[in-house]
Structures are given as C-alpha cells and as structure tokens.
Amino acid sequence: MPAKNEAVIRVFTKEDDKLARFMVSKSNFQMLAVANFKIYTHPVMIAIWLGLSSIMIQYLQWWPASKYGWLEFLKPLPSMAAVAVPLMFAVDWFNRPEFEEHTKKVLRRNDLKDIQKHYNADPASGFFILELGETFIGLIAIDASQPTRKPAKGETRPPKTAIIRHFHVEEAYQKVNIQGDLLKCAVDHAFTKDPKLQRIEAADSPLAAYLRPCLREAGFELDHHTTTIGMLRWKLGARVLERKRWEEKAKEEPTVLI
Incomplete structure (x- = not known):
C-alpha cells in the first residue's frame, strides 16, 4: 500500500467503477461552470x-x-x-442543455458500459487512476480499440489511432502540473504496448484550459476543430501526437510504464 504522501498511478479496478463514472461526469460538467x-x-x-x-x-x-x-x-x-x-x-x-447533452453522450459511449472489459481488450488501451495515498487526484483513459467497419473499396485505411477518451485532474492539484505525469504514463503505455500504433488523439477545449499546456509539452498538435459549444460558441477540437514525435521526446525523457 502506498504511503499517505506518495502519489501513485495505478490501473483501474472494478472497485473504481462508481468513482470513475462520477469523475468522468464531473469533468465534463465542469466545463459548464467555466x-x-x-x-x-x-x-x-x-x-x-x-x-x-x-x-x-x-x-x-x-x-x-x-x-x-x-x-x-x-x-x-x-x-x-x-x-x-x-x-x-x-x-x-x-x-x-447543451452541456448536459454533451455529458450524456460521453456517458453513453461503449467504453463506459463495462470499463474494465473495454480497456483490457487491447494491450495498448488503459484506464489509469492517480492517487495520493487514499485521495483521488485524477484519471486518464486511452482507447486503442479500432473500428470494426472495413474500409470501402478504394478507400485508404487510416493510420492506427488511439483516443484519450477521458482526462481529468482535481482542481486542487492542477497548478502543480501533475496532469503531465498522468498523460505521459498513458502515452508511453500505448505506444510501447503496440508498435503498430501510429498516433494518439486527445480532445482540445478552451473550457479545460489546464490540460492544454501538458498536451503541447507532450507533443500534441491541434489537428482539427470538431464542433462549437456554449453561448459564445467555443471551438472544441482534437490534438494529435504522432509516433515519430513521441519517439523523439522519448530519447530525452525516460519512458513511464505501469
């Protein structure tokens, strides 16, 4: 058991199910407050x-x-x-209403129907919990499962991509940039476990601005905008980290694996 003042990143277990669902909902609804x-x-x-x-x-x-x-x-x-x-x-x-609908869509995704089963299905997938002693600090979920639909005739198969479905750190710990350690753990896990994985995609939102610096530092670049939300029509988008960029950064920093 970790010491009370020791921060530990561990793999999701069945006992974390209710906590994980609550925090996923909370992280999306926090955007309404922002x-x-x-x-x-x-x-x-x-x-x-x-x-x-x-x-x-x-x-x-x-x-x-x-x-x-x-x-x-x-x-x-x-x-x-x-x-x-x-x-x-x-x-x-x-x-x-718009933020409630956005949160409901997230909670209805297939990955939350059976979290442990979904994130154990692919070696590169993972749902990780960050704790300080017995205190919850944050979570990150990276999904490397691929679409079952086969590309149409003449259609180019897209590069194998993992998606960061959920990423949240409690407000009290955001200023110490501990979210960077959580992100590095998930990214290193995905690229190391699957040599065929070419890129990782993460959501970008001005309403979760505390995540942007660590995404940029990890090498994620804005790829495209997906939709707008809220009274001021804030642009939500997707950031992408290519394997080549990760390999370059891996030479400078040690890989973190669970």
Missing part, C-alpha cells in the same frame, strides 16, 4: 449588468448622496445584486 464564469466576466456582460443596474437605480432614485455619509454609497448595491441574479440565471439556462 463557460458560465467566462460569460459573467465578459466585458459585454459586465456592460449590460452595469447598464441595467443604472436604469434600476435611477428609477428607484437610489443614487448615493454624499451629504448623508459614506454608508449612503452602499445604497445602489441591492439594485446591482437584483440585476445580477437573473442575468446569471439566464446564462446558465442558455448554456446548461
């Missing part, structure tokens, strides 16, 4: 809030009068708060 906050702090939203607050203050004649002392300057605050609450509610009401 999206809402980005809109709350957007200059246009702040301007709308201040404008509507000013109208309400003017209507109620709640502008402060200095002759009554400094407490008078607190007089407009109830109006500003009263305007902020419905604006925040409206933003969440607009964003929530």
Whole structure:
C-alpha cells in the first residue's frame, strides 16, 4: 500500500467503477461552470449588468448622496445584486442543455458500459487512476480499440489511432502540473504496448484550459476543430501526437510504464 504522501498511478479496478463514472461526469460538467464564469466576466456582460443596474437605480432614485455619509454609497448595491441574479440565471439556462447533452453522450459511449472489459481488450488501451495515498487526484483513459467497419473499396485505411477518451485532474492539484505525469504514463503505455500504433488523439477545449499546456509539452498538435459549444460558441477540437514525435521526446525523457 502506498504511503499517505506518495502519489501513485495505478490501473483501474472494478472497485473504481462508481468513482470513475462520477469523475468522468464531473469533468465534463465542469466545463459548464467555466463557460458560465467566462460569460459573467465578459466585458459585454459586465456592460449590460452595469447598464441595467443604472436604469434600476435611477428609477428607484437610489443614487448615493454624499451629504448623508459614506454608508449612503452602499445604497445602489441591492439594485446591482437584483440585476445580477437573473442575468446569471439566464446564462446558465442558455448554456446548461447543451452541456448536459454533451455529458450524456460521453456517458453513453461503449467504453463506459463495462470499463474494465473495454480497456483490457487491447494491450495498448488503459484506464489509469492517480492517487495520493487514499485521495483521488485524477484519471486518464486511452482507447486503442479500432473500428470494426472495413474500409470501402478504394478507400485508404487510416493510420492506427488511439483516443484519450477521458482526462481529468482535481482542481486542487492542477497548478502543480501533475496532469503531465498522468498523460505521459498513458502515452508511453500505448505506444510501447503496440508498435503498430501510429498516433494518439486527445480532445482540445478552451473550457479545460489546464490540460492544454501538458498536451503541447507532450507533443500534441491541434489537428482539427470538431464542433462549437456554449453561448459564445467555443471551438472544441482534437490534438494529435504522432509516433515519430513521441519517439523523439522519448530519447530525452525516460519512458513511464505501469
């Protein structure tokens, strides 16, 4: 058993099933909170809030009068708060259905029907848990199973690709960049276990910005955008790491295997 202050990356077990599903759901739903906050702090939203607050203050004649002392300057605050609450509610009401649907799609994927069976089916696949003692820190799932559909006549077979289906680190540990160690473990595992694997694909999102630096550092490059989401239509995309690039970096850093 690892020491209480020792961080360990281990393979998923049946006992982790409920925790893994909860964290996968949480990681996707966290994007809603980030999206809402980005809109709350957007200059246009702040301007709308201040404008509507000013109208309400003017209507109620709640502008402060200095002759009554400094407490008078607190007089407009109830109006500003009263305007902020419905604006925040409206933003969440607009964003929530799309993020809920996105989360449901993730939870309905085949890999979550039987996590252990799915990620043990291919040697290059793996579902890894990062813990500090008995405290959960993060997870990463890399899926190397290939589509069963055969390419049509004349169609070129695409390079063998593994996909990082899930990648999450708890907020308290994101600033120490421990997500980089988790990513390296999964990438090294996949490329080492399957010499025919040519590339690894990972999701890219401005709403999970803490993952971008470690993906870039590992050699992942933006390949294409997949869709847009939220009120401001943030672009979701895919980053790709080619085997050649991984081999170059592997010469500089030791390979991490479980």
